[in-house]
Amino acid sequence: MARKRQSSSQTTLPTLCIIFSLFFNASALHVDDDFQLLLSFKASINDPLHFLSDWTPANTNFCNWHGITCNNNNDSSRVISVELSGKNISGKISSPIFRLPGIESIDLSSNQLTGGIPTDMFSAASNSLRYLNLSNNNLTGPVPTGSVFSLETLDLSNNMLSGKIPRDIGEFSGLKFLDLGGNVLSGEIPNSVSNISGLVYFTLASNQLVGKIPRELCLMKSLKWIYLGYNNFSGEIPTDIGELTSLQHLDLVYNKLTGQIPPSIGGLTELRYFFLYQNRLTGPVPQAVFGLKKLVSLDFSDNYLSGEIPEAVSQLRQLEILHLFSNNFTGKIPTGLASLPRLQVLQLWSNNFSGEIPRDLGRRNNLTILDLSTNRLVGEIPGGLCDSGRLFKLILFSNSLQGGVPMSLSQCKSLRRVRLQNNGLSGELSADFTELPLVYFLDISGNNFSGEIGDRRWNMPSLQMLNLARNRFSGPLSEDFGSEKLENLVASENRFSGDIPRSFGKFLRLMQLDLSSNELSGEIPEELSSCERLVSLDLSHNQLTGEIPVSLARMPVLGELDLSDNELSGEIPRNLGRVESLVQVNVSHNHLHGSLPSTGAFLAINASAVAGNSLCDGDTPSGLPPCKKGLIRNAVRLTWWLVLITCLLVALVVVVVLVVFVRRRKGVLELKRVENEDGIWELQFFDQSKLAKSVTITDILLSAREGNPIIDSKLVVKKMSDNVNSISPSVWSDVEEFGKIRHRNVIKLIGMCRSQKGGYLVYEYCEGKLLSEVLRSLSWERRRKIAIGIAKALRFLHCCCSLSVVVGRLSPEEIVVDEKDEPRLSLRAPGMMCSESKGFTSSAYVAPGKPH
Incomplete structure (x- = not known):
């Protein structure tokens, strides 16, 4: 027995040694696998920023390499994460990166990777892989087929992947996040997608997908985010969509959806962001929508929706953004909007709303943008629109509003963009209104504003665009309008008088100046030529005198010049015809004389643009009578031209002979000919x-x-x-x-x-x-x-x-x-x-x- 026991102990020790040896050798083999796979992956890509400089065969401790994370098991360290996002890496993705046995997370997003995704990516991937992000690259080809059951996040967005979504996409049953947006995928959404029952985030936005939105989508009860916008989906919104009771964000924009918004939408009680804009939806907004009390942003714009907006909109207490513009809504703007405490952006433009703007709008809101333009609104502008102190965009043009600009708006220092044109507003502009520090765009044209504005203080340092046209302003023009940033100044069709201020020459950024149809007098100031960016200059229908300044020809980008219907005299400057950018000129109905310039925009000028003067025709087909002594001058000029052309022809013949001689010497133009079964080739x-x-x-x-x-x-x-x-x-x-x-x-x-x-x-x-x-x-x-x-x-x-x-x-x-x-x-x-x-x-x- 003792001998047997001894024998047993003798065999046990070698056995244990073999087991330990196998164990340690296996661990070393695993480590070597990770090491070689990482080096193989590096060899397939370009690393211009040298982020992977420590990925070398000499540095065997790969767990310390940049972008690599290993597990905490010192006996058998395995790579569990590769994080190389935004490292400017280029080249093609190779399979080794997916073969790492213990890999859990791979992030190669925001690089410059090209080519197709390896077709064996999913079949080669470890069953431990949970996170894969290849977004924001230049990858092409189809979405690989196959599946990894452990995968929870798959992000292939913003590449150039093409083809159809794999029919077996439903085999990724463990996915919670799926983003295939920003590619060029085509075809329909496979019905198998409903097999991914735990999916929370789902986006296919910005592709070329077609067909109907599948009803099977409504079976995915865990969905919180759906982004299907910017495709070509058609048909109606599934009536069962209200069963997605966890949904927080629904985005179906820029498609071809038709029919009405289903009333079942009221079942989306967790919905916060609801976007249906740029479709072909019709009918009224269901009453159930106004019961979605968690809504933060609602955008149904650019459809064919109709009917009235009910006062029930006041129930949306969390609402911050409401876009209903470009539809066919009628009735009054509901007063309930004024009671929404978080409302910041309200855009209802291009509808058929009538009645007055709610008087309390803005008083209890947090308004920053208000656009009610192109409706049928009447009454006055409410005084509380800027009570939040944050209103920076006020757009009310093309309505029938009356009265003046409320004093509260004249003191609204946050305003930046103001468009009140084409209404019936009247009265004078207050002193505060012309001292708004942040306004860069101001259009009050097409109203009945009156009074003088030239003697008031203008302090609008941000002003770039000012349109005062079609009002009843009188007196002199302002010297500077409080800004040197002006790019467009339109003051036409008023009653301005006096001289054009010479100080306008300091508007170095001015691209358009329109002072037409006023009562301006005096000469055109030479200083206007300092406006080197001026493209359009219209001074027509005034009482300007003197000659056309020669300095206008120094304006490098002047394209349109209208000086018609004034009292200008003298000749048209000859160098004005040499302005290459000038394409349209009108000098009709003045007291100009002499011949037209024979160059540039005057070569094919319309007869109506020079009529009503004492001009004559030199060399242009303008319909004007020929200039006196023109025949003699033309004969002398013709003689000189004939002599010059003859000399040029002789010189040209000599040059051609020399060129042909030289080329023949060099054999450059010699034809090569070969005859074969296709005939003679040259x-x-x-x-x-x-x-x-x-x-x-x-x-x-x-x-x-x-x-x-x-x-x-x-x-x-x-x-x-x-x-x-x-x-x-x-x-x-x-x-x-x-x-x-x-x-x-x-x-x-x-x-x-x-x-x-x-x-x-x-x-x-x-x-x-x-x-x-x-x-x-x-x-x-x-x-x-x-x-x-x-x-x-x-x-x-x-x-x-x-x-x-x-x-x-x-x-x-x-x-x-x-x-x-x-x-x-x-x-x-x-x-x-x-x-x-x-x-x-x-x-x-x-x-x-x-x-x-």
Whole structure:
């Protein structure tokens, strides 16, 4: 027995050693697995900010790597979290990151990851994975199929995922948060989504989904947030939606929903945010809506809703925002709105509301924005609208309001935007009203305001837009209106008199000045030429005298000039015709004489714009009588022109002969010809580079047959129409002209290759990405650089190159952005097929045009 016992003890010790050895080796193997998987993931991505600089083979303690969290088990540390959000990481996502055995959370959001999501992502993922966030990247392709039962959060929003939502989406039965919004998904919502019974947050917003909102959605009793806006859903809102008694946020905006809002909506007793705007809903708002006492924001705007708003709206004591604008509501604005203590924003514009504005509106509210414009309201403006001291936007235009501006509003220092135009308001503006410090937009046009405003104190330092038109103001204009920020000043159709203040020249930001239809006199001040941003100047229908200032021609962006119906005399300044920006001029019914300028806007001026003067026609088809002695002057001028043209023609012939001689010597324009089974092929290059000379017709045809449009990583072959005979001869001459276009922001056309059975164009190869692929990830500074490059290219094509062209249908799909953020436009000649290849696209159509 003792021997047997000894034998037993002898075998037990080695067995334990083997067990411990296996255990520790297994732990080491697990650690090695995590280590290698993380290094493999790093190898597949780019890390320009070097955030992963400590992810190296030499640093084996991966639990201390940036973005990595391990569990607290020192004997067997496992990665449980990878947090790499917003680290500017690019490249494609590889599978190793999902194979970490103990992983619970992966966050790669807000980076620049591209390509498709690995198809085996969910099948390879650990059963411990609970949180996955790949949002705000540039991922493409379909949503992967499969499921991870442990997954609670799946966020793939704001990418470029396409295709349909997987039909087996319901297999993610453990999800509580699902966000697929901000992609280009199509098709309908699968009915299987109802299998995710514990889902709390559900958004498919900003996709291209169609069909009806499935009734199965109403079976998901745990839902608190539904975002389905900005799609193409149609049909009616499900009548069973009231069964989602936990719902707090319902957003179905920007769809094509029809029918009425179902009364069952009253069952959503926890609802706080209710958005249905921009649909095609009809009928009245159900009474049940006004029983949703937890509502904070209600927006039913831009529909076809009708009927009256009941006084029951006063039950919404938590309401802060109410948007019902752009509908067909009638009746009075309910006085119950005035009793809502938290109401901040009330927008009821563009309806058929009538009657008066509730007198107590604003007194017990917390109003910041009030817009009741474009209705049929009458009566006076209530005095308590600004009692909260926070009202900054007051919009009441296009009603039938009367009376003056209440003193309380004249003292409302929080106001910033005020639009009271097109009413019947009257009286004088109070002194306080012209000293509101934050008002930047003030429009009181189309009323019956009167009195003088020039001698009062104006202290409105923020004022940018002021419209006083169509009132009864009189006396002189104010010298400065208390602001040097003015961009638009309209004071037309009043009774202003006296001179135009010379101080207006200090309005350096002014873009529009309209003082027409008043009783202004004196000369046009030279100081107006200091307004270098002025685009539109209208001084018509006054009593202005003197000559047109020559200095107006120094205004670099002046586009419209109306000086008609005044007492102006003298000649029209010749240099006014040299203002390139000037497109519309009216100087009719003055006392002007002499000839019209023969340049710029005067070349094709309408006869009515110069009528009522003593003007004559020099060289323009204006309908005016010819100027005296014009025939003699024209004959002398014609003689000089003939001599000059003759000299130029002789010089041009000499230059052409020299160019042809030199080019023939160099062999640049020599055609290459090859005969094969397709007939005779001709190759013509427009570029003198060595590469162009070294490429043969065989290279081009072989590249086309193999489906590889890129030759030596320097040239790209693009196919013309399959039937070359269908292309008119003028197209080939156009192609030759396109071959002359050279600009740093335009991809060069190098040459053309054609026969009776086919045709190809040869372009330079541009390494880069389409603007549509990188647009989401661009900073504002990079966007600015790219936009400037595109503008330079378009300006060159439209105005500056020898062949003026018109670029149409330009989009981010036609612009390549290289590694230096330099945009390159792709030009497609007439008759060319639309096709794409890596780093280059040629679907932008370019046609010969006239210079703008």
